Structure formats: structure tokens, C-alpha cells
Amino acid sequence: MEMVKLIIDGREVEVPVGTTIMEAADQAGINIPRLCYDPDLSALGACRLCVVEVEGNRLLPASCVTPVYQGMVVKTESDDVVEARRTILELLVANHPLDCMTCDKMGDCKLAEYCYRYGVKGSSFTGEKHNYPVDNSNPFIIRDLNKCILCGACVRACNEMTGQDNLSFLYRGFNRKATTAADVPYIESDCVFCGQCVAVCPTGALTEKSMAGAARRWEVERVRTTCPFCGTGCNFDLAVKNGKVLGVLSNPDSPVNQRSLCVKGRFGWDFIYNEKRLKTPLIKKDGEFVSATWDEALDLIAARFKEVKDKYGVDAFASLSSARCTNEENYLVQKFTRAVMGTNSTDHCART
Amino acid sequence: MAGLASTFGSGAMTNSINEITTDAELMFLIGTNTTEAHPVIGYKMRQAARNGCKLIVCDPRHIDLVDEADYWLRQKPGTDIPLLNGLMHIIIKEGLEDKKFIEERTENYEELKTIVETYTPEHVSELTGLSVEDLYAVARLYATTDKAMLFYTLGITEHICGTRNVMSCANLAMLTGHMGRPGTGVNPIRGQNNVQGACDMGALPNVYPAYQNVTVPANKEKFEKAWGVSLPDKMGLKIPEMFEKANEGEIKAMYILGENPVLTDPNSNHIRSGLENLEFLVVHELFLTETAEYADVILPAASFAETDGTFTSTERRVQRVRKAIEPLPGQANWQTICAMSNAMGYPMNYKSPEEIWDEMASLSPSMAGITYPRLEAKGMQWPCPTADHPGTGFMHKGKFTRGLGLFQPSDHIPPGEMPDEEYPFLLSTGRILYHYNVTTPYSMGIQSVWDREWAEVNPEDAAKMRLETGSQVKVTSRRGEVVTSVKVTDRVMPGIVWMSFHYKETPTNALTSHHLDPITGTGEYKVCAVKLEKV
Structure with a gap:
């Protein structure tokens, strides 16, 4: 892979050809602010907040879409850059409700984060x-x-x-x-x-x-x-x-x-x-389900399962485990069926 | 699963999901509506297709991915084997098969050759309704693309010939050498979050954890020693056999954890009568489901947010489930099962799910190297036999689990029940995007928007019957009847009705077929005959 060397904020960085300035800075641990950039999406270069100063370039290029070149010298927080970012943030804030105190995104809002970073408290731009x-x-x-x-x-x-x-x-x-x-x-x-x-x-x-x-x-x-x-x-x-x-x-x-x-x-x-969630064991008495304690329910289950096993043999029991439950729960259900009830008749809805 | 297990030696998805966007050059989809049933995999397929990966969709229904496809083979329902045999016929006739792969890695090729010989493009066209030109084009494209992934789901398995369908998919992949490399393979996308894991854990009547057969004496001895009991010799019953025996009065008691067969199993009236017939039924559930109504004791279950543990995804990836809140019923399900066992006099005193996992892993060679700490970052894909094994992204590299791949060709097997004069429509069923089987109707948000069944009916049929979107119809089969709203759409062909099965107000499985795949016992949910009447 062909590599290029460049200087970012006085630090030498070596990255593969085709890397953007923003990626190179990330790699060097230098954080450039960004609003429209997202690592999982195509680069748009729309918000301009990630602009940087590049020696020999009289414009401020957006670092998220500008590839590096050999010998490039980049400043990420020069006076011109910071002024440009403040202006961009002020323009955004000019048309943004400042109800941050009740906004659900507060604490995870990039606009607020960068306004804080650059001391933007309001906007000198007024209008619609x-x-x-x-x-x-x-x-x-x-x-x-x-x-x-x-x-x-x-x-x-x-x-x-x-x-x-x-x-x-x-x-x-x-x-x-x-x-x-x-x-x-x-x-x-x-x-x-x-x-x-x-x-x-x-x-x-x-x-x-x-x-x-x-x-x-x-x-x-x-x-x-x-x-x-x-x-x-x-x-x-x-x-x-x-x-x-x-x-x-x-x-x-x-x-x-x-x-x-x-x-x-x-x-x-x-x-x-859901309000219909079951919270206590239920035992059917005379056709109606009645709340029971865990001990009552488990004692009844043990007694009846034992009775069926003794009276009819191990082939009279079967269990259905669940493709929705955890591995550990499934392991225990098949172990219970085999080791305690003495049958291999356990299955789940893999076939349905 | 049985089809792949006997072909390759393992029934799981052979490759990994992310290979769709990183490796595959072609995707061959048959009987999978991926964007609705497995949306995130569907997104990846869409991304890949838009990036130039070829896409072939075989489906009688106009699913969303048809719009991204290079070829759409709209076969008649229940004609998957002729379709696949027809493609293989062309591939062999044109000499496009991977001779080296067949020679070195497979057996029984001659039988395959003999059987597909009779599936000429013209004959297949007649059986499937597909054009001869499309069959040629797709056969050539699949065979000549280096890296082709084949995907299927229940559109392949939920047929009377489900296992044979799966084997035919595997035959096609082996014939062309699309196996054992990234971006290839035969990939059944498993339905439920942990259906792979439930199988891996041995919640099956024929195997202990990690697919160790219960009838092999050495396996039985191993588990007897570990569990300190003597274990049964013979195989257990599959679900359909359980309900058969319950109806006959031979099964007297059952324990059912987190399943609702009354709503999800085919021919539900038969399930109801079986449950009714039991002397004692325990249901361990989140809700008072249609199945729980039949219980003598209901144990309240904890949800996924209330427990620690693991799920294993369709790509064999074991991942952590973490407890976010205290269990609403006071205890997690693993604790309840332990308590039940203790009450029966067999002590289960695990301190944590991790301890349960470790016991299972110590008895399961293919998962022996997986521990909770190793799952932290990205989960792990089995096989992972040792503590330093990295896990397995794609299987069958260089050699199949069973040694040689076994061609198991099949002739066309028509559905168990086809439309006739009395029941003139073919009913096919499936999932919709907004619901997952029978749990999501308990989501208040989801249910408030998608609150009822919409049976899809073709405009031609709708015009004849004077139906419009929103009309109510009674759908009747030989086994039951339901009432549903109608959606008029050309997503379905004339003569076909398509319904989901998510709603208890419209329990579609009262209609579905009693026919089963004879090998797996899977119900033929995809084809049965019904009649429609406007109400």
C-alpha cells in the first residue's frame, strides 16, 4: 500500500494514499468537529464545520472529503478555521430552537457540543x-x-x-x-x-x-x-x-x-x-386460574409429574422447549426431560 | 436442517451474513422474503445488489427484493424441485459443472445426473410456469459466477417435500463448487432468535447438545456420567408425534416453555384436542397465551431483558444476552427450571447462566472453546473446539463435516393438497415485516399500527368476487375457517391467497395443511386449498 506523510498541527502523520484529512487526523488522535460526516455513510461535505487550513490553499477545504497528499501541512484549529466554524454554528443556531433545557437529545447533541466547544451562545444573524x-x-x-x-x-x-x-x-x-x-x-x-x-x-x-x-x-x-x-x-x-x-x-x-x-x-x-404479563404462578381450580406462590406451584408440578411417571411410565411425558429462550434455558429443559423425567421426548419449533 | 445435515454433515448456515457485502458476487434466493422476515440481512442484500452483486430471486410472490433483482423466477408454488433440477440439467448439458469439485469432494454424482436428465427446460417450463429463456440465463449466470451464495428459508422447508427441497439446493451448490469459500455456500436463514441455539443445546428428541446422537452408546455413557443418572436408550418424539400421542391418550403430561403451538402449529384444532386430552400440563410463559389456556399450572416467565444468557444466531454466532432489569415475576427462567428439578428430587444448583454454559460446553466438542469472557467483544461462531480456536466464519473448507458431500437428488413431489373445484384457491402463509410470530402483537406500539390480518388477493380474482381492499372474507379449508380483511394486490398470482399468522383474531393455522414432511415433521404451511366467501 502506498503511504504518504503529512503534517497535522505540527505532528507528522503517515497514512495510505486516498485517506481524507479527517481520517488522518482521527488516526493521530486529533478531533476535527463534524456534523454531516458519519463513518457508515457516504461523505457529503455539506455542513462545512470540518473545514481546515491547508498551506498553499487560499480556501478552507472540508476535511471529510479532501484527500491527503505527500507533504501536506494542515492546521485544524487556526484562527481562520475557528472563525469560520463560529460563523457556521451561528448560522445554524439562528434558525434552531434554543429549548435545549427540555430537549431529549441534550447531552448527545452534536450541535450543542460544538457550540459549547466554540463558545457560541446565540446568533448575531436574525431573520425568519x-x-x-x-x-x-x-x-x-x-x-x-x-x-x-x-x-x-x-x-x-x-x-x-x-x-x-x-x-x-x-x-x-x-x-x-x-x-x-x-x-x-x-x-x-x-x-x-x-x-x-x-x-x-x-x-x-x-x-x-x-x-x-x-x-x-x-x-x-x-x-x-x-x-x-x-x-x-x-x-x-x-x-x-x-x-x-x-x-x-x-x-x-x-x-x-x-x-x-x-x-x-x-x-x-x-x-x-404489556399489562398482560404474568407476574405470579397460576393454578387452575375448577376451570379458573388462581394466583399461587412459587412453592405451591412447584410442589404441585413435582407431585403430578411424579405421579404420571409412576403410573404410566417415562413415555407418558414430553416437553417443548423454546427457540425464543436462551441456550442455557434450553440446555436445562432437555436435561430435565432426559435426566429427571427419563425420556428423550423434547422438541421445539425448529420444524415449524 | 435434516437435508443439510445428511448432505454436508452439519445442518447449519454454511457461511456468514457479512460475506453478502464483502465477498459475494451473486445471491440466489429461493423461498426467502428476506427484507420482511430477516430485515437486516435484507438491507445487506439490497446494498450488495446496488453495488453490482447479481441477484436472482425465485418466489411465486412479488417480494420487495424482486425490485432489486437481475432475474425473477416466479415459479408456481410447490415446484421448487423441478426448478432446481431444471437449472442443474442445463448446467450439466452445457458442461458448466465444477468437475474438479465433484470429483474430489462429493459422492453419488451419477444418480444426480440420471435424475436431472429428464428435467429438460421445456418439461420444467411446463411444471413451473417459467420461461425456457430465463432458466437458461439463470443456470448459466449461477454456474459461471465464481462466488455465489444461495439463501433459503421456510419457503423451501415448509413443504411436504421440504427436506428434498433443501437437498436440491445443496445439490445445485455442490454441482457448481459454490461451497467452502467466503461468499459461497448454502445458507438457511433461521427463523427465531435462538432456533439455532435450541437445536445446538439438544432440545431435540434425537440428539444431546452439539448433535450427539442419543442412540450412540458412547454418547449416552458420557452424559450419564456427567449427569449422574441412567438415560433412555430410544429416540424421543417429535412435536407432531407428541400431539398425535396426546390425542391417542398415550402422552399424559407435558411441560411447554415459551411456545404457543395452538397459534403457530399447522392444523391447530388437532393441537387443541391433544392439549385438552392431557392429564397435566405446565406452561411456562410471558402471557396467558392460547396454549396456556389449557394448562393446569402456568409459570410466569422472564423476558430477554430480565435474564443473562446467550442466543445463537443463524450464522452460528453465540452472543450474550444481558440482564437489564429485574425479572418481573421475581425469578429468571433458568432459576425456575432448576427449582422444578429440585422439587422433583434431582438437584440443579447452578449459581449463574455462565455455570450452565460451562457445563454444556464441557460436554459439547463443537462449542468446547467458547466461554463467556470470549463472547464479550463480538460473540463467537461455532465450530470452536478449543480455547485458542478463533471460531468458524464459513464451514466445509477443503472437506465437508461428513467427509464427502452427498448428492441426494429427488424427483418432483407435488404438494399434499392442491386447489380443486370445492376449494379453488391456493393458500400460502408467511411473516410480515412488522410482526414477529406471536410476540409482537403484545407490543403496544406495533399493534397500534398493524393490528389485523390483510389477506392478499390478486386483482383478477378480486374483480370476479367483487372484493376490494378492506372487504371482509371468510376463508375456509377442509380443517377450519377464519375471517380476514382483504388487500387487493398483484404481489400474488391469480388463484393464490397469501396470509400471515400473527393475529389471534385471524388464526390462519386453523386452515393450514395436515401434511408433513415425512423426514422432519415440518408442516406444509406454504400450500393448502381454500375457498373464499365475501361476508
């Missing part, structure tokens, strides 16, 4: 502001386009990750919008509610409805686990606060799915809190 109605049309995703910074990550995620092609940019200039075909609410569009758009959104424009008003992002404990629906083996994080699951968040380290999920994995988890 968007006043879009919030799209609350579905049970899963809240879409507040007033908070959209037009980075296009949702558009690219919809096209490149899911391949659903449901989102694109519509209109021009101030009216430009990342939205569905015909600009209808999600529920009326071809949306399949995979939620990849939510996973990549850098601001509060797209958020999980289940987490609205329930927790600040830093209060949430993330517990990585494996999806309980189909056999693909997607991983995700359960967002937990005070012993309660609030939602599902993508985990980029997932070996199979990275940040992608489907509607079931991302939004189907709430079956665990």
Missing part, C-alpha cells in the same frame, strides 16, 4: 425561523424538523443502510427540507420504521418517542444485548433508568448489524411491559 409542525404521527419516532440542520444523515441512512429510499431533500434555499416523498408525515409515507434515521441524527430532530421526557442521555445506563426476534443476531443497547427499560439505542460495535435494526428490534421491545 422555521415553524414546522412536529410530526407525531406514529408510535415510534418524533420528527421535529425545526431542529434539523440539513446534514442529510437521515437521507443517506434511509438510502444506504436500509435501502428504503423514503427520504430525500425537497425544496430550495430556506425552505429546503429532509423529508418523505410528497412531504407527508412518516406514517403516511413508505417508511418501514427501522429507525436508522434516528440512530444517525446528530441533533434533536429525530428522537425515540418512548424516551421523550423520560431521561437525559447521561442518566441512561446502556446494557448491550441481542435482539429477541428473528435469527439474524442483531445487537443493541437497552436504555435503562431506575430499573426500567426506556428504549433501544444502536450500538456501532454490533458485529452483524452495526447500527442497523428493524422496526421489531428497535421499537418492539415494549412487549416486556
